[in-house]
Amino acid sequence: MAGLRIERAPSPVWVRSLIPVFSIFVTFLLVSVLIISAGASPLQAFYELLIAPLTKTSARADILMMATPLILTGVAVTVAFLGGYFNIGAEGQLFAGAIAGAWIGTLVTDLPSTAAIPLMLLGGFLAGMAWALLPALLKVYLSVDEVVTTLLLNSVMLFIVSYLLNGPWRDPVSGWPQSPTIALSGQFPVLIPRSRVHLGLLVALASAGVMWWVLARTRFGLELRAIGKNREGAQFLGIPVRSRVLMAALISGGIAGLAGVSEVGGIHYYLSSTLSNSFGYTGIIVATLGALTMPGAVLAALFLALINRGALSASRELGVPVYLADVIQATLLLVSLSFLLLNRYRIRIRR
Amino acid sequence: MPAVEMRGVTKRFGPLTANDGVNFAVERGEIHALLGENGAGKSTLMKVLYGLYQPDDGEILVDGRAVGFRSPADAIASGIGFVSQHFALVPRFTVAENVMLGHEGGARLNPRQMRAQVMIAAESLNMAIDPNALAGKLSVGEQQRVEILKALKRNCRVLIMDEPTAVLAPQDVEALFAVLRDLQKQGMSVIIITHKLNEVFAVSQRVTVLRLGKVVGEIATEATSPSALAELMVGRQTLAVERNTDHQRQEPVKLEVRDLKLADKRGGLRLRGLSLEVHGGEIVGIAGVAGNGQSELVSVLTGTAVPDSGEVLAHGQPYPLGQPKALPNLKIARIPEDRLKAVISDMSVADNLVLESLDGFTRLGHLGRQQIREHAERMIKDFQIKASPGDLVRTLSGGNIQKIILARSLGQQPEVVIAAQPTRGLDIGATEYVHHKLLEQKERGAAILLISEDLEEILQLSDRILVIFEGRIAGEMSAANADVQRIGALMTGAGG
The missing domain is CATH 3.40.50.300 (P-loop containing nucleotide triphosphate hydrolases)
Known part of the structure; x- marks a missing residue:
């Protein structure tokens, strides 16, 4: 009898490292259909999306700016996912960090930047941790599914932000639903003159670097990875599973909180509900596409920023909708997840 | 018809x-x-x-x-x-x-x-x-x-x-x-x-x-x-009675289990007051048909389950029940039933060899990568593991995975060895190697509890044989007087 059968068979390492490349390729094939139906040439569109932004200095700077929050949320999600904790709540944790950053930012008028900015970052990290604490405790002690709790807390956070901005924090000067502007000393310095690339980029790269070291070179990292790969085995080996997972969830929340501070201190200088363009959710794509590695997360964040920036010019030049970038990102996530799954199995024709 | x-x-x-x-x-x-x-x-x-x-x-x-x-x-x-x-x-x-x-x-x-x-x-x-x-x-x-x-x-x-x-x-x-x-x-x-x-x-x-x-x-x-x-x-088996039984029982009791009781989730008793003793320099084999409490006994002794009552002593000290972390420090070596639950298959051989004893390889939380690698190379040589330190464990054969577990547990000069189905699924060469290593530990003076569904293995290695039936030890005999027919009867609840 002939038929299809799916077998478990892990691919060799070199195939696995090519998965992101395959995923991107297949995604662009799929997206071509949409581009054609929008009345544009796919090749031209891909040129505008992927190449054109790299040829202009200002666009290159934009990419770095746009990648900054994605690196942070990508690193945050990676840390949690590696420990087998599926933190879908980076978006809410980002806003928790943004609230803390905006609040501390208005209080530091008398401090120099060298004190004000670290204080904001610390506050944002702690706020992100605090927002991640409840679902982490529920998961570790009561086995409540963290996917559900972290996801739903994102909506709760949006309402808190909305309450703050329409209530106590409404800008007294303009009356807009945005918080008062933070002190000058809390505003992040610009790294590249005449661009909006700010200190947040260094914070993001440093977070990725530190977390790479923690995961690869410390006992905590080794044990966390062991838990993520075989929880039962880790338990057998005497690894304190609960405390390690709890810690990973909190660090993840803290780093997502840094992304919020970075957007407040580096771009907007106030809290608003449009502060994040779903950076927390995009962090999941970044982490997945980066194959849960730190260098991978940084590269994936840069790549997604490139597409976002490219979509702006593509829509200007070719008239394709700017939402093309969102479609590409979503397709990319689905394709890379499918590849990751297929990579663990093999389809065989049975006779 | x-x-x-x-x-x-x-x-x-x-x-x-x-x-x-x-x-x-x-x-x-x-x-x-x-x-x-x-x-x-x-x-x-x-x-x-x-x-x-x-x-x-x-x-x-x-x-x-x-x-x-x-x-x-x-x-x-x-x-x-x-x-x-x-x-x-x-x-x-x-x-x-x-x-x-x-x-x-x-x-x-x-x-x-x-x-x-x-x-x-x-x-x-x-x-x-x-x-x-x-x-x-x-x-x-x-x-x-x-x-x-x-x-x-x-x-x-x-x-x-x-x-x-x-x-x-x-x-x-x-x-x-x-x-x-x-x-x-x-x-x-x-x-x-x-x-x-x-x-x-x-x-x-x-x-x-x-x-x-x-x-x-x-x-x-x-x-x-x-x-x-x-x-x-x-079946009828001929016994290989070529065994050094001289120092048997001369050493003190190193593992003692007293009146262990454990219920499963449905409330059915899986261990019903099980007691046993293992002396140093002795292999005690537990024979029985699967599902009569062996897995539960192993879970308790390897620290993954906590009994409802009863106690376990290792060299006279209370056993840290439900705390797998404490076992290696007490010189208790564990060879579990399911070897894939004792290794992290997606991690390297070197990492797997140290995961149980990271204290010795970390300073202020920082891993000594060099030290870990050297340790792996030494263990690979000592235990004849066919792999290099960086290989993922999932790429190894069952026999080599079992050697990693042996290296990890026996490399620490244990006093007590809990060996559950140590040769299940292994080929003849690997089986002999495992047997050889267990006998070597016995010569060293370790107390070894061997739980196996393979009656031949029990007869071959044990100094004393206990038969488990419905969560209790149903009978005991020395290897010298082992009688397959009696063991069979005890295993199936037909004997007394």
Whole structure:
């Protein structure tokens, strides 16, 4: 009898490292259909999306700016996912960090930047941790599914932000639903003159670097990875599973909180509900596409920023909708997840 | 003409032959026991009959006609039913809905008719069962009866029951047997897979005994005796009595287990007051049919389960129950039943070798990568592991994975070794290596508790043999006076 059968068979390492490349390729094939139906040439569109932004200095700077929050949320999600904790709540944790950053930012008028900015970052990290604490405790002690709790807390956070901005924090000067502007000393310095690339980029790269070291070179990292790969085995080996997972969830929340501070201190200088363009959710794509590695997360964040920036010019030049970038990102996530799954199995024709 | 006949059925899984030219026949209106130790091939044979596996050789006849089952659907269509140990009921459906599921007979449901049909079927078997009850709220025994009703609804004429009493409380066992006898009166054939001798005699008319995938006997139940069946089941073996027993028992007790009790999630007692002692320089083997508390005993001793009562002492000190982390420091080495739960397959050999004892390889939380690598290279050499430190464990053979576990546990000069099924699934070379390492630890003076389903292995290595039955030690003997027939009887609850 002939038929299809799916077998478990892990691919060799070199195939696995090519998965992101395959995923991107297949995604662009799929997206071509949409581009054609929008009345544009796919090749031209891909040129505008992927190449054109790299040829202009200002666009290159934009990419770095746009990648900054994605690196942070990508690193945050990676840390949690590696420990087998599926933190879908980076978006809410980002806003928790943004609230803390905006609040501390208005209080530091008398401090120099060298004190004000670290204080904001610390506050944002702690706020992100605090927002991640409840679902982490529920998961570790009561086995409540963290996917559900972290996801739903994102909506709760949006309402808190909305309450703050329409209530106590409404800008007294303009009356807009945005918080008062933070002190000058809390505003992040610009790294590249005449661009909006700010200190947040260094914070993001440093977070990725530190977390790479923690995961690869410390006992905590080794044990966390062991838990993520075989929880039962880790338990057998005497690894304190609960405390390690709890810690990973909190660090993840803290780093997502840094992304919020970075957007407040580096771009907007106030809290608003449009502060994040779903950076927390995009962090999941970044982490997945980066194959849960730190260098991978940084590269994936840069790549997604490139597409976002490219979509702006593509829509200007070719008239394709700017939402093309969102479609590409979503397709990319689905394709890379499918590849990751297929990579663990093999389809065989049975006779 | 038999209701079902299997002729020369062979089923292989890779290098393992689970069924080897098996002939098996069940008459109409007969309760037929399929007896054998775990791994004898009983379940495999019945899965072939039910179409879950395709045989590599041999044929199946139903009512004298040759059939080829490609899936259970084919087997069901030929009137074969299978009640597995794991019930397939929808907990939130009623009994009637569960029974009728897949046989609604049209797009529109007729709940009243469904209930009536189920009632009639239940009454014909003297089953007291409420068709409106939710399946999830029923007791295990009742759920099993619903499974039987499901099979009947599919016009089953040969019912296979896979270890039906394993999940039942004693009072439910008698009720089940009554149902089976009623089925028999209606002309149905029943095959009951079991490794319990008392059940064979309680309910069956004929018995087929499997050992190592082959039929070793087919007898009318009334023409045989428990001891004869026990002997068929475990086989006669010649003992390799070439063993140094000089320093046996001269060393003090290093592992002591007192009155251990442990209940499973359903509340059934898996360990019922188990006690044992192991001296230094001694291997104590625990023989028994799987499912009599071995796994639970291993879980307690390897720190993954906490007993409800009782105590364990290692060299006189209370054992850190439920704290696997504390065990290596107390010189307790663990070789668990499921080796894939003791390694992280997606991590490297080097990492796996140190995960249990990271204290020695970290300074202020920072890993000594160089140290870890050197340790791995040393262990790979000492334990002849065919791998390099950076290889992922998942790419290694079972024997090499077991060597990693041996290196990790025995490399620390243990005082107590808990070895559970240490050679399961290994080839001859790797098996000999493991045996050699265990004997080496014994010579060093370690106390070794060997839990194995492989009786030959127990006889070969142990200085003393304990037989476990239903969560207790049912008997003890020194290796010198080991008597296979007596062990077999004790294992199956037939001896005393």
